[in-house]
Amino acid sequence: MSEPIRVVVTGAAGQIAYSLLYMIAKGDVFGPNQKLILHLLDIPPMMGVLEGVVMELADCALPLLAGVVPTADPAVGFKDVSAAFLVGAMPRKQGMERKDLLSANVKIFKVQGEALNNVAKKDVKVLVVGNPANTNALICSHYAPSIPKENFTAMTRLDQNRAQAQLAARLSVGIDRVRNVIIWGNHSSTQYPDAKNATVDGKSVVEAIANNDYLNAEFVETVQKRGAAVINARKMSSAMSAAKAASDHMRDWFAGTKDGEFVSMGVVSDGSYGTPKDIVFSFPVQIKDGKWTIKQGLAVDDFARGKLDATAAELLEEKEEAMAVCAAE
Numbered sequence: 001m002s003e004p005i006r007v008v009v010t011g012a013a014g015q016i017a018y019s020l021l022y023m024i025a026k027g028d029v030f031g032p033n034q035k036l037i038l039h040l041l042d043i044p045p046m047m048g049v050l051e052g053v054v055m056e057l058a059d060c061a062l063p064l065l066a067g068v069v070p071t072a073d074p075a076v077g078f079k080d081v082s083a084a085f086l087v088g089a090m091p092r093k094q095g096m097e098r099k100d101l102l103s104a105n106v107k108i109f110k111v112q113g114e115a116l117n118n119v120a121k122k123d124v125k126v127l128v129v130g131n132p133a134n135t136n137a138l139i140c141s142h143y144a145p146s147i148p149k150e151n152f153t154a155m156t157r158l159d160q161n162r163a164q165a166q167l168a169a170r171l172s173v174g175i176d177r178v179r180n181v182i183i184w185g186n187h188s189s190t191q192y193p194d195a196k197n198a199t200v201d202g203k204s205v206v207e208a209i210a211n212n213d214y215l216n217a218e219f220v221e222t223v224q225k226r227g228a229a230v231i232n233a234r235k236m237s238s239a240m241s242a243a244k245a246a247s248d249h250m251r252d253w254f255a256g257t258k259d260g261e262f263v264s265m266g267v268v269s270d271g272s273y274g275t276p277k278d279i280v281f282s283f284p285v286q287i288k289d290g291k292w293t294i295k296q297g298l299a300v301d302d303f304a305r306g307k308l309d310a311t312a313a314e315l316l317e318e319k320e321e322a323m324a325v326c327a328a329e
């Protein structure tokens, strides 16, 4: 059993954290031999609620959980952490787009970027879940210049999992038989869920489904609008599935992807696939030894090109607005 690592979850009194903390503390993310000290960061009015979460974590009697640090102080929350799940932010309500949250939430990620810069380990792996996730991750990285840009990522794994589930249902196969679905771009309704490089039992999903109208329209729209569909039904945003996706994302980042497989993550663009540099764009990535690389050489047809350009344009707009909000602080 190795020494405990410190892991922070922000928004620790909220609904995603309520599922996520259990997954992390029982070993789903860092494995069954890695002890952890969980740092739980929320805002001062939520400290009472957080006390209840701390009690419940104790009552789970989890052998890997070596300690819990509840706090409202970012300097304590981010101190010496090796992994950071940045969940805490305002969620979208019915009728809002995720970018409507930008001016309120982006300020949180400026403060947390500065705190990570000052007190976290320099090799900390950061996953931004709070919306608008891609642009929040960019801002966080911008205010943490002493930590490599590669260490800041945004979550599009929930979209990937949704896309995989849609294809598996359409093909009437188990979810584990569908691989390599890609989410390109922003975690927003402009994202492009791409089944054209996906496989079912190693064979082309396009050939297995044999219905391009479905793959270009209904499939894409269902995944793009799934978050809103859950909000309409639950009157609250996705939480259990978001926690599972955060756990999948960080597990793969630490443990690596399997040969021949890739997963989608929002990462700082290097211009791959003709995208603008220096926005956080979701790409297919392969991961080895804790480092991701963008999978190169995949086919991007004219239809896909239009979608990639549209989601990139939205991210450029968000970046401009976010930088203006932070500069005005």
Ligand SMILES: NC(=O)C1=CN([C@@H]2O[C@H](COP(=O)(O)OP(=O)(O)OC[C@H]3O[C@@H](n4cnc5c(N)ncnc54)[C@H](O)[C@@H]3O)[C@@H](O)[C@H]2O)C=CC1
Residues within 6 Å of the ligand: 010, 011, 012, 013, 014, 015, 016, 017, 041, 042, 043, 046, 087, 088, 089, 090, 091, 092, 108, 128, 129, 130, 131, 132, 133, 155, 156, 157, 158, 159, 187, 237, 238, 239, 242
């Ligand atoms: N990237 C993705 O795929 C997904 C992202 N989300 C986003 O995740 C975020 C959290 O969602 P929920 O847990 O459902 O919301 P929630 O409202 O249940 O919990 C959010 C928590 O964050 C806390 N918080 C607010 N400001 C904070 C700060 N400065 N520092 C620390 N904590 C702070 C709040 O007090 C609250 O406890 C939302 O922005 C939501 O839109 C949700 C689902 C999927």
Ligand SMILES: O=C(O)CCC(=O)C(=O)O
Residues within 6 Å of the ligand: 091, 092, 097, 098, 131, 158, 226, 227, 228, 230, 237, 238
């Ligand atoms: O849709 C939202 O704004 C909140 C949750 C979310 O990002 C999602 O379900 O994809």
